[in-house]
Amino acid sequence: MSAPAEIVARLIPILGPFNKTNAPLSAATRFTEDLNFDSLIVMEFVAAVEDAFDISVPLNILPDVATVGELASAIDKILGEGKS
Amino acid sequence: MADLFDRFAPLMAQRDALLGDGGINPFQVKMDELLSPTEAMIEGRRTILAGTNNYLGLTFSPEALKAAHDALEACGTGTTGSRVANGTYGSHKDLENALAEFFGKDHAMVFSTGFLANLGILSTLMGPEDYILMDADCHASIYDGVRGSAAQIIRFRHNDAADLEKRLARLEGKPGNKLIVIEGIYSMLGDKAPIAEIVAVKKKFSNVYLLSDEAHSLGVLGRYGRGLPEEAGVEDDVDFIVGTFSKSVGTVGGFCVSNHPQFDVLRLVCRAYVFTASLPPSVVVSATANLKLIKQGGALRARLMRNAEQLHQGLSGLGLKLGSDVSSVIAVVAPDPQTAIAFWRGLIEAGVYVNLALPPATPFGYSLLRASLCAAHTEAQIDQIIDIFADVALRLGMIERPASRRIAAG
Ligand SMILES: Cc1ncc(COP(=O)(O)O)c(C=O)c1O
Numbered sequence: 001m002s003a004p005a006e007i008v009a010r011l012i013p014i015l016g017p018f019n020k021t022n023a024p025l026s027a028a029t030r031f032t033e034d035l036n037f038d039s040l041i042v043m044e045f046v047a048a049v050e051d052a053f054d055i056s057v058p059l060n061i062l063p064d065v066a067t068v069g070e071l072a073s074a075i076d077k078i079l080g081e082g083k084s
Numbered sequence: 085m086a087d088l089f090d091r092f093a094p095l096m097a098q099r100d101a102l103l104g105d106g107g108i109n110p111f112q113v114k115m116d117e118l119l120s121p122t123e124a125m126i127e128g129r130r131t132i133l134a135g136t137n138n139y140l141g142l143t144f145s146p147e148a149l150k151a152a153h154d155a156l157e158a159c160g161t162g163t164t165g166s167r168v169a170n171g172t173y174g175s176h177k178d179l180e181n182a183l184a185e186f187f188g189k190d191h192a193m194v195f196s197t198g199f200l201a202n203l204g205i206l207s208t209l210m211g212p213e214d215y216i217l218m219d220a221d222c223h224a225s226i227y228d229g230v231r232g233s234a235a236q237i238i239r240f241r242h243n244d245a246a247d248l249e250k251r252l253a254r255l256e257g258k259p260g261n262k263l264i265v266i267e268g269i270y271s272m273l274g275d276k277a278p279i280a281e282i283v284a285v286k287k288k289f290s291n292v293y294l295l296s297d298e299a300h301s302l303g304v305l306g307r308y309g310r311g312l313p314e315e316a317g318v319e320d321d322v323d324f325i326v327g328t329f330s331k332s333v334g335t336v337g338g339f340c341v342s343n344h345p346q347f348d349v350l351r352l353v354c355r356a357y358v359f360t361a362s363l364p365p366s367v368v369v370s371a372t373a374n375l376k377l378i379k380q381g382g383a384l385r386a387r388l389m390r391n392a393e394q395l396h397q398g399l400s401g402l403g404l405k406l407g408s409d410v411s412s413v414i415a416v417v418a419p420d421p422q423t424a425i426a427f428w429r430g431l432i433e434a435g436v437y438v439n440l441a442l443p444p445a446t447p448f449g450y451s452l453l454r455a456s457l458c459a460a461h462t463e464a465q466i467d468q469i470i471d472i473f474a475d476v477a478l479r480l481g482m483i484e485r486p487a488s489r490r491i492a493a494g
């Protein structure tokens with residue numbers, strides 16, 4: 001599944017302050033390998049994403065989210081569920 | 085081929101670098117002899133224990149000791165079986181009845197530890213359609229419990245009822261029940277949940293239940309020691325209370341109490357209840373005996389709070405940064421893990437034991453010297469703890485020389 005570009009575009013500025021490794025940010029950016037995210041940073045970043053999109057991101061999905069694009073797809077799904 | 089343990093190598097390297105070349109390992113402390121609930125021999129030194137969660141000092145209560153001795157003689161050293169097989173004795177039932185009566189709830193279930201109580205209840209209670217909304221600072225056993233649940237797990241900001249409300253509002257109209265999970269007193273910093281606000285939020289929505297882990301508040305808060313819900317006057321709005329006997333109750337074990345009429349079905353479906361051996365009768369009767377003392381323990385609670393005030397005032401007076409207001413848990417925030425370890429070693433070498441807590445196990449990534457008070461601490465012991473903190477903090481350059489306090493030589 002291709003990542004929704006519009007959501008990726010919204011995620012990148014949110015990711016900015018958490019990008020301590022100055023990695024190039026795109027749908028392919030990996031949270032652990034490229035950005036060195038640990039559990040504390042993940043928690044803060046997810047909270048920032050939740051605020052920005054006005055959603056709750058369940059913990060259950062986090063293990064399946066390795067890249068910015070995967071996160072965008074997960075958010076897309078959550079936003080879709082909210083409308084139903 | 086990589087060795088099985090290679091993936092722990094970075095962690096080990098980090099740990100080794102932190103602990104450095106010498107000194108006592110804070111995570112391998114050995115108590116050579118217990119002198120009292122507040123003193124032990126460690127490394128050949130008489131040491132004040134200020135990090136045991138033994139809030140009321142009941143580990144040597146004559147009532148529990150006598151009951152435990154009698155039970156050992158009468159029932160032996162263990163049950164060798166699960167609660168649902170050969171591991172339920174009269175004393176297990178008596179303890180469950182005592183717990184239900186203590187909390188004024190209809191049902192009580194005793195687990196082998198508090199960790200297992202959280203694991204069992206949280207992994208079982210909610211189904212695939214349901215939602216668990218947990219405070220982000222919850223204990224590891226809560227995180228592990230919800231991980232085993234089929235429900236969607238949503239975290240809200242620590243002690244932030246408004247954030248919880250926002251998240252519940254987002255779930256409105258969805259089928260499924262919701263369970264809010266909080267702790268009465270959070271173990272690392274000693275801060276209390278804003279439970280009245282959380283209850284108010286809960287009441288704005290339907291099909292929402294509340295579970296509070298009273299591990300650190302049982303025996304500590306409330307006129308009769310029933311924890312934060314009692315203190316805040318919201319006991320009827322807390323649907324499930326989980327707790328442990330390993331802190332103020334002074335032994336080991338865990339429990340859950342509730343008024344839900346179908347509660348007992350959990351005895352069939354909680355794997356952490358079914359597939360583990362029950363507590364030894366000596367432990368069970370100790371818990372029952374100490375629970376009685378907790379109920380009558382107004383004087384102990386008053387003593388504990390006086391001690392907490394004394395330590396809090398003393399440490400904040402030194403200019404140290406503390407994790408919360410006056411509480412039975414008082415955590416000094418160190419600037420970084422290295423300083424925290426040096427601080428901890430300074431304390432232990434001077435005869436004070438506190439807990440060292442490092443990120444990622446801590447909120448805000450804090451490095452903490454976590455003290456917990458005991459009703460059995462004397463004023464003189466607490467003065468001594470403050471003196472030793474002052475001495476070590478000064479040596480580490482964390483504070484200026486305190487004007488009013490005598491600094492121990494060293
Ligand atoms: C909040 C909380 N819940 C549960 C537990 C687990 O209790 P136990 O020691 O009985 O396993 C602890 C203590 O470690 C705790 O701090």
